[in-house]
Amino acid sequence: MKIEYDKETDSLTISLREAQIKESDEVRPGVIADFGYDGGIVSFEVLGASKVVEQTSEMQFAIA
Numbered sequence: 001m002k003i004e005y006d007k008e009t010d011s012l013t014i015s016l017r018e019a020q021i022k023e024s025d026e027v028r029p030g031v032i033a034d035f036g037y038d039g040g041i042v043s044f045e046v047l048g049a050s051k052v053v054e055q056t057s058e059m060q061f062a063i064a
Contacts, residue, residue, distance in 0.1 A: 011048075015043040021035065023035050030048055030052075031046055032047070
C-alpha cells in the first residue's frame with residue numbers, strides 16, 4: 001500500500017496494489033476508484049484532500 005499527497009492538485013492517492021488500470025469511476029463526490037482488469041480496486045484518489053484529511057503535508061508514506 002502506498003499513500004501520496006500532491007500539494008499542487010490537492011489530491012490524495014491511496015494505491016492498494018500494483019496493477020494496470022482498466023477503468024476509473026467517481027464512486028462518491030470527489031472520490032475516484034481505479035479498477036484493474038480483474039475487476040478489483042487498484043487505487044483511490046481523493047480530490048480536494050485538504051478539506052477532508054487533516055495534516056495532508058504529513059501523509060506521504062508507504063507501508064510495505
